[in-house]
Every structure is written in structure tokens, then in C-alpha cells.
Amino acid sequence: MAFPSSLSLFLFFLSSLLSPSTLISSSPVPDPERVVEEVHRSINASIARRELGYLSCGSGNPIDDCWRCDPNWDKNRQRLADCAIGFGKNAIGGRDGKIYVVTDSGDYDVVNPKPGTLRHAVIQDEPLWIIFARDMVIKLKEELIMNSFKTIDGRGASVHIAGGPCITVQFVTNIIIHGINIHDCKQGGNTYVRDSPGHYGWRTISDGDGVSIFGGSHVWVDHCSLSNCHDGLVDAIHGSTAITISNNYMTHHDKVMLLGHSDTYTQDKNMQVTIAFNHFGEGLVQRMPRCRHGYFHVVNNDYTHWEMYAIGGSADPTINSQGNRFAAPNDRFSKEVTKHEDAPESEWKNWNWRSEGDLMVNGAFFTASGAGASSSYAKASSLGARPSSLVGTITMGAGSLSCRKGSRC
Template identity: 65%
Template sequence: MLLPISCILLICLLSSLSFPIIAAFNLSLPHQHPYPEAVVDEVQSTINASLCRRQLLSATEHGQASCLTGNPLDDCWRCDSNWGANRQKLAECGIGFGRDAMGGKGGQIYIVTDSSDSDPANPRPGTLRHAVIQEEPLWIVFSADMTITLKHELMFNSYKTVDGRGANVHITGHGCITLQYVSNIIIHNIHIHHCKPSGNTNIRSSPTHVGWRGKSDGDGISIFGSRKIWIDHCTLSYCTDGLIDAIMGSTGITISNNHFSHHDEVMLLGHDDGYLPDSGMQVTIAFNHFGEGLVQRMPRCRRGYIHVVNNDFTQWEMYAIGGSGNPTINSQGNRYTAPSDPSAKEVTKRVDTNEGGWAGWNWRTEGDVMVNGAFFVPSGAGLSTQYAMASSVAPKSAVQIDQLTMYSGVFGDPRDNGDIYPGSNRGGSVTGASGNTGTGTGTGTGGSSDDGELFGMIFRGSSSEAAPLPSSIISTFFSFLIISILYTITNHAVRLSLL
């Protein structure tokens, strides 16, 4: 009877303590990361290390300084002048919650040579649709510039990379991209635009399965019940519904270096307020440019943990970040430029919830730069003194945002497309070590006297300020200590009973 009693004592003791470790293991999804703050800290340290490396090389004028931007995703592979011979290096460059997305790493190179999409139930070899439904890992590239006008949804199978580097590739038409119940997907350097609803037809999703699909919403990229997804350096606009939507228990997602423009409801994360599995949704949104003609949902979050870091929000008409259903929103080192409309200066919007309902939601702002009267309304733990410095960060940290987002979108596109067909008549090629591809307006092309002060300001307030010991480590230590004590007591009592 002693062992069950000790277990009961352990449960009672741990339940009486408010350590974060208890909440951390309350997982609503099997693939949810138990310590999201650890992932956030890892992102921060990766960015700071990349910026520091750029600063040191710029100061000494040696080595690869000309190709470094401080953006850890790009600096991971672009300084290799022969990157085309080692395309799969990209899969090692991810950060954030989607950092484990391997895509087609280790698989064969599949070259798309045919831009047609005549029969979604029986796709022709050489087409993108034929490539993405195969069972084995594939790294998919393109033989030439092409526009793929889809007849219906493009259904993916797991372990696929769509790599548009070196070509100017557009995906448009009906349905666009659907990632449903799949994992390990990388979509890189693709234009996605003018996507319309489609469906009520048979569509092949694997070599052995054709299924009936109802009408789609017209999203650019729809992520449904999927995990380990990385969407990087895409240019998205003009779709019927969302540009990127992630719902129904999707998690482990990084959305980075993209250029969003000319759209109303940009990004939805979470199915609805009552769908509990979406509490385990974890998404990193980093280094994106939210550009011209955007209205709202950058993103709009339901439940989950959303890390919004080092993005440039240059336009919105209603709000930038919204949510309902008690999501955790961690906004760090972004630049928010408010519109001229005096009624739309607030970055945040709690949707269909009064203040009494959202006061405890954990919405943080840390190191964000507010421009033209923009303001972020924090709540919950976000009101603590740890984040108070966000409202007084010096505007000079905006230089860093220019560096980190200067190549957002498809390589070779200008930073602002204007009110035109996005990316049309513009090359999508990527250069090697020179780093001169693109016509971005970023000012971070050389060393800055402010750089040394910026590393800590973005995230911690001071580069010399020691980060506190994570509460998860403290709680883990005490939990193991308690378990050890109870095990010793129980084991000793059992030994005595055997004498």
C-alpha cells in the first residue's frame, strides 16, 4: 500500500504548486512543443548570433560580410555561391516552431517541366501536381519560369519541398495549395495569387488515392490538421479567402520572409473559439513584410501560441493582430506603422470579446517599434514590468527591421509591388554570394553604429542584462526533487517492511 500512497502524495503536492511545468504538459496536440518559451528563446538567440556575426564581419571588412543580412534563415544558405548544387541545405536553416520541417530532404530532385493541370484525378508526369502527391520524399524544382494555373486544389503528400529558387514560378487559379493531414512540407520562393474557390470533383492526393472534394474556400495556402510546415520567401496576394489559413489542430509552423499585399483577411490561425485542439497550435511568424493594400488578420488567432517576431507592418486598414478564444500572442521586435485613419491606430483587436473577457489573455509587446501613432494593447502577463520597455524603444532599432526583411517575398521582386499583378514581368532568380538580388529599400547594407545596441533592445532591453533562469527549469528541478524524496521514503519503508 505504500507505493500507491506515495503516488497520491506526489500528485497532491504537485497539484498544489503553480509551476509552469504543470501547464506545459497539458498538451492538446500530440506534436505540440511542451515549452513554447524555449522555442522563442532559441529564435531570439539565433537572430542575435546572426546579427552579431554580420556586425563583426562588416567591421573587419573580411569574409562574407557583403552577403550577410543578419537574417539567420537567409544567411544559412545564401552565402554559398554554389547553393544550387546543394539545394537541400535549405532544410537545415529553419527556426521557430516549424524548424523541424524537413520537406523532401534526402529525397530525389524532381524537375517540373510541364505547367499544365488538365486532369487533377490523373496528373501527368512532369507536372507539379504529379510531383507533390508522390509517397517518397522529393525536392521539387522547376526547369524554367512558369505560371501554373490550377484547375482545382493542389493536394500535397508529406515530405515535399517546392523550391522555386532560380525560376520565376507563379501558382494561381482554382483552389491553390492544400496541406491536409500531412507533415514535413517546405514551400519556398513561389508567387501565390488570385486563388479562387473550386471543388465538387475528384482529386488525387497520392498515387493510390483519389477522393471527392467539396468546394474549397479559395485560400492561397490552406493548412488543415498538419504539422512541421515551413512557408518561406513567398509572395502572396489577391486570393478569395485567406492568403494563409492554418486550422483544425495544425501546429509546428513557421511563416517567414514572405511578402503579403492587396488582401482583406490575410491570415487565420485556428478553426473556431470552441475547437479545443487548436489550443496546441504553435506558429512562428518572422521577417515578413505586410505591405500595401492589407486590411486585417496579420494574423487573426484563435487559441494557440503565436510568436510574431521582427516583421515589418507597413499598412493595415482595420487592425494588424487580432484574436479570440484566449490565444497567447508574443510580439517581439516588430515595426508597426499605423495608417492615417485616427480610428485605426491600434495594432491589436480582441474580436467579439469585452475587456472583462480578454483582460487575462497573455498578449505581450516587447521591443516593438510604434510608428505614426500605432499602439499595442497588452494584457495578462504582457502587462508585467518585463515588457514595459516596449513603449519606449528608440526608433533607431527600425534599421534592424530593414535588414531582416529587405528580401521578403520572392527573390528578385521589389519590396513594394504596387497595385499591380504581384511579381509579374519580374524575374525570380537568386544570386549567390554577392547578396545583391532584389531591389529592396532596406538600409542595412553596411555596418551601423547602432547595431551593437540593438541586440538586447529587440528582446531583453539591454545586451548586458542577464536573462532570468526560465521558470520551466526551476519547476522541473523542484519536481524531480520531490519525486526523489518520495521515492527514497517509499523505498526505505518497503525495505523496513521486509526485515
């Protein structure tokens, strides 16, 4: 993550006073368990419809069943914004704006972007729903610094952001990133980059994340395929919150997902993230995710590969793992799903980490702690996760999709 200069931060603060994003609350949900229950209700409803045959194309995945059955999805693209679940469900992106068609895969000038390029689209002040005229491989010269109320929608084309710095969501709100292949992301920085029509600033060296969320809120990353980046595939730090990461296919990477800046950065206590219906696949090592301070709902994901551990954390995060499938590696020393980090057992035994309805395969085991380790918690949970046996069906379409106009996606 590239840290902005003090001048850039000051100018951003002044501009934000007049920005529509200041009207959007990024304060934490007072009762995160209610959001968890909403997620379960939506999953249960989708599966019930599927079992009754109401949706011949229904998968039991409530996000997908919201839009993929529509053969005219390309004429109703912005309907997608109403399909999110979890903590990021209010991310509307560019739903209320115009369609912007990217026609040029180039990234010629990061201070004065050329109209028709992705960089020109994402920095605009007004809400925009950004789509692509054709298949593209976009190699960015520097981080793609997004402005608020934007959707990047790759449906109908094969769009790769690869081989250079990738996407940065910094101090902005209402972002949807959907249907993009994001891989081989590199570091950038030590140069000026424009982040809005009226401002550009100096960027220090970036981390080289696939999607970097820094002080961002109401962010939804859905149906992307991510792999092989310099640092994280999706990282969220510095007070980011109201995030849903769903239906993504992640492969070939070490430190997959960092949620929380540091053990001492207590502003991340407000972080609330839903991680749903993702496939954590081959070549992954650790951090799926690694959490600090906040509340993390990990539901109906398919973990088919890890080398060290799947879910870890430090600094007393709440981790609510429900209805996931965890297939442990053959290495007998790496069977544990969880890793309580940077604290003695006398401390981490009080952290609230719980597993409900998870399917443990090949010797996998989850070390619960805090309230999650008590039998009274299981009895008090009135609304259980959908059976983990359905995870394969729910996550079958994880990653970027091959959608054709005029037919169901």
C-alpha cells in the same frame, strides 16, 4: 478549405497507419518560451556576425544567412531544409529524397496527373525536392493537395501559382514551400482530386486560400509573395501546429492570415506558430494574423500597411510580439495594432498578449493584456528581441527572390 468526405477521411486514416508521417511528432512543444529563446539566439548570432564583418553578404536574418551567401546554392538546394527557425524548424520537406524537376506547367487531369507536372510531383509517396525547369505560370484546375515530405522550391525560376485554386496541406507533415508567387487564388471543389498514388477523393468547395494548412504539422512557408486570394493568404486550422511563416511579402488582400479554426475548436490549443521577417505591405486590411487558442510568436516583421488592425484574436491565444515595426495608417480610428475579438474586456484582459521592443510609428499602439500587461513580465524576460530598428534590413529580401545559378542569391 474543402472538407473531405467521411470515406476519404477513413481511407486516409487507414493509409496513415503505414505512413512515415506517423513517426513524426506533432504534439506541442511543452515550453514554447524555449523556442522563442532559440529564435532570439539565432537572430543575435546572425547580427553579431554581420556587425563583425564575418559575412560580407550577411543581413542579420538567420534564415537567409544560412544559405544565401553560398554561390552554389543550386547545387546544395536541400541544405535549405536545415535553415528554418521557430516552431516549424524541424520541417525537412523533401530533404532526404530525390530532386523532381517540373517541366510542364499544365494541370490536365486532377485524378490522373501527368508526369512532369507539379500535381504529379506533390502527390507521390516518397520524399521529393521539387524544382522547376524554367519560368512558369501554373493555373491549377483544383486544389494542389500535397503529400508528406515535399519541398516546392521556386529558386532559379519565376514560378507563379495563380488564377485557380492553390495549395492545400491537409493531414500531412513535413512541407516546405519556398520562393513561389501565389496570387489570385480561387475556390475549387465538387469534384474528385488525387492526393496520393493510391487514393483520390471527393472534394467539397474549397475556401480559395493561397496556402491552406488543415491538420498539418511541421510546415514552413518561406520567401513567397502572396496577394489577392479569395479567402486567406495563409490559413492554418483544425489542429495544425509546428509552423513557421517567414520572409514572405504579402500585399493587396483583406483577411491575410487565420490561425485557428473557431473559438469552440479547442484542439487548436496545441497550435504553435512562428511569424518572422515578413513584410506586410500595401493593400492589406486585417488578420496579420488573427489567432485562436494557441501560442504565436510574431518577431521582427515589418507592418507598413493595414486598414483595420494588424494582430487580432479570440479564445485566449498567447501572442508574443517582439521587435516588430508597426506603421499605423493615417486614419485616427485605426491606429491600434491589436484587436481583442468576440469577448468583453472582463474576459480578454486575462489573455496573454505582450509587446516587447516593438517600434510604433505614426501613432500605432499595442494593447497588451494578461501577463503581458504586467511590468514584472518585462523584467523577467532575460533575452530581448533584436531592436526593431533593424527590421528594415532583416526584411529587405522578403518575398520570392530572383536567384541566378552560380551566384549568391
